[in-house]
Amino acid sequence: MIKLVGIEKRYEDEGESTLALAGVSFEIKKGEFVAIMGPSGSGKSTLLHILSFLDRPTSGEYFFNGHNVNDLTDLDMAHIRNSEMGFIFQSFNLLSRHTVFENVAMPLMYSHDVPIERRKHLVERAVASVGLEEKLYMEAGKLSGGQKQRVAIARALIGNPGVIFADEPTGNLDSKSGAQVMSILHDLHEKGHTIILVTHETYTAEFANRLIHIKDGRLDSDRPIVKARHSKAEFFK
Amino acid sequence: MRAYDSIRMAVAGVRHAKMRSFLTMLGIVIGIASVILLMSIGNSAQAVIINQVKGIGSNLVFVLPGASKSSKFSSPAASQGIIIKTLVKEDADALSREASIVAVAPEVRGQAKIVYGSNDTTATFIGVTGPYFSVRDFVVAEGRTFTDGEVNSYERVAVLGSEIAKTLFGGYDPLGKMIRLKDVAFRVVGVLEPKGVGPGGIDQDNAVIIPITVAQKQLLGIDYYNLITLQASDSYTSEFVKQRVFSIIRESHHITNPDKDDFDIRTQEDALSLLGNITSILTLFLTSIAFISLVVGGIGIMNIMLVSVIERTREIGLRKAVGATNGDILQQFLWESVILTFVGGLVGIMVGGLLTVGIYFILVDIVKTNWVFSLPVSAIGLAAGVSTLTGLVFGLYPARQAAKKSPIEALRYE
Structure with a gap:
């Protein structure tokens, strides 16, 4: 599904050049749950931005579902982000004065595949899947942090994307809300979604089945996570 | 999207x-x-x-004394306060014989103190002939206008504008009353409906209209006209009538070179x-x-x-x-x-x-x-x-x- 070959990302700022990623290569197969970890400034967020088409690499090759990203236009990348990717951000990124419904429906507005009359059904289903059907017409700004992140997950799911990118999804949440969010991600993985998670919390990373460790912009390690706890119930003990 | x-x-x-x-x-x-x-x-x-x-009348052509040599935007000499004596009765008579003209209304104007009883005011008087009222679309509110017969027999009758009637008579009926202009007594025979400002910027509601003969001989001592207003026949364009009037007056004034014209012609269309x-x-x-x-x-x-x-x-x-x-x-x-x-x-x-x-x-x-x-x-x-x-x-x-x-x-x- 995803193949990176020698990806480099260099930032130029006032004549100063910073190498954020230095020749990163790996593959992610459909249905994997991958955690990317690393110390602050290691390049893990940069890597996630490149993987999720929010940014382009300076050099190297990135293949997504067989497409070489270097051959895609900005328009192609926007369409792929809309139809095949879902995003969950640390800071939720909801439009606080819009309702839950409007926030969750947002990706559908940019989709040419979903007719307007299907939207309501899809939004209701996505919101129900995160347990917030009662809050459908509430302003997003009035929700708690955990509820906001669940709305963000519903928004990420609305287009039924193949891959979900989560950037520190529990970073702004208390432990109970964090556990709820991770439980939802766990369920999504069980249903076959590919999940790529950036985190600095070992506890959160343990939900994944593979851990990529980045250090100084390079791939430090890439190993499967041996699950000491095998059931969902065990995770949330 | x-x-x-x-x-x-x-x-x-x-x-x-x-x-x-x-x-x-x-x-x-x-x-x-x-x-x-x-x-x-x-x-x-x-x-x-x-x-x-448009309220001045319809299909009108104005003949003014003195020439204006340049474009239609320049004002005629007569309207600049220059006294020009070139328009006379013979011109009006010649114009009245022209088939494309249905009415000829010469006029003279002056200012005078107008007195009724203890009320007095200074106003414009206009000396006109009988057709003037219909040519200029005046509507009589009370009484009547005067006829060409009264004009020719030097009758001292007057028709008042609506405002001056109020100024002199207040709420009283002016008909049959005597007013004095420059010490000449006139009998009021009619009062006009309000009309507003007319050609030359004259407030027609504050004017007294009297027979042209009396105005020329007894008030002004002149034998020329200040303006001749013509009503063109509907069958002719005003431009055609204008050209006819040029020919008639040039002939009457013995003018062969148009550059020497001592009169000017304006149509309502020009003004509009x-x-x-x-x-x-x-x-x-x-x-x-x-x-x-x-x-x-x-x-x-x-x-x-x-x-x-x-x-x-x-x-x-x-x-x-x-x-x-x-x-x-x-x-x-x-x-x-x-x-x-x-x-x-x-x-x-x-x-x-x-x-x-x-x-x-x-x-x-x-x-x-x-x-x-x-x-x-x-x-x-x-x-x-x-x-x-x-x-x-x-x-x-x-x-x-x-x-x-x-x-x-x-x-x-x-």
Whole structure:
């Protein structure tokens, strides 16, 4: 599904050049749950931005579902982000004065595949899947942090994307809300979604089945996570 | 993205920032209201002036003493206060024999102290012949006018304008009463309906109209005319009649070289076209001033939209992250500015319309003028179109700024 070959990302700022990623290569197969970890400034967020088409690499090759990203236009990348990717951000990124419904429906507005009359059904289903059907017409700004992140997950799911990118999804949440969010991600993985998670919390990373460790912009390690706890119930003990 | 979604999103954007939207619209409301108001004032002024010219009579040709050598825009010598004695009875008689002319109405004018009992006032008197009243479309309110028989027999009769009748007689009936002009007594035989200002700027409601023979011999001591008004037959164009009049008077004055003309001819069309030109320029001038305020409003829109783009940078990043293209973002912000200016334009049209109605009532009911109500559909259409166009033009730059943002930089914006 995803193949990176020698990806480099260099930032130029006032004549100063910073190498954020230095020749990163790996593959992610459909249905994997991958955690990317690393110390602050290691390049893990940069890597996630490149993987999720929010940014382009300076050099190297990135293949997504067989497409070489270097051959895609900005328009192609926007369409792929809309139809095949879902995003969950640390800071939720909801439009606080819009309702839950409007926030969750947002990706559908940019989709040419979903007719307007299907939207309501899809939004209701996505919101129900995160347990917030009662809050459908509430302003997003009035929700708690955990509820906001669940709305963000519903928004990420609305287009039924193949891959979900989560950037520190529990970073702004208390432990109970964090556990709820991770439980939802766990369920999504069980249903076959590919999940790529950036985190600095070992506890959160343990939900994944593979851990990529980045250090100084390079791939430090890439190993499967041996699950000491095998059931969902065990995770949330 | 579908237009339906773009518009819905733009409406939501406007609704979520009510105060900012209101303040942004205010500039456009003022601009459009000014355009409507000033265009309407210009049109009303044009209608008032043209009505006044048309009210003088219909199909009229004016023969003035003295020549004006240049264009129709130069005033004739007689109207510049120069006494010219070239128009005489023989000219009027010659003109009355012309088939294309149905009526000839010579006139003389002067100023005199007019006395009735202990009331007196200084006013214009106009010496005329019988046909004058019908040629100039005067309507008799009380009594009658006088006939050519009374003119030829030097009868001292007078017809009063509506205002001077009030000044001299108050609420009393003036008919049959004697008034004095330069110590000559005249019997009042009629009072006219209000008529307003006539040719030469004379307030016809404050004038006394008397037989031309009496005015020439007993009041002024002259044998020439100040003006001859002709009513052309409907079967002929005024231009044809004008050319005929030129030939007749040149023949009467023994003029062979047109450069030596000692008279001038103006038609009602000349006056209408001249006044039409002047009022069109006035309307254009007023409208231009209003458009300046619209441009200022447009710059206000651009300014606020730029602020809005900066404030909503993270929203732009989020929308791009979930699949919005540059075109989608451009559309969203462009629709917002167009909705703001369009709604501002509609409110401006309503405000401008209300002000126009207000001015009409003030001028007609309080100031008592002959103001004409005019709210041209073209002004409304123009205002709606221009306001929308203002949104497009001044919204384009901020919308492009929004569309150009990189998704990741926009998402990182603090």
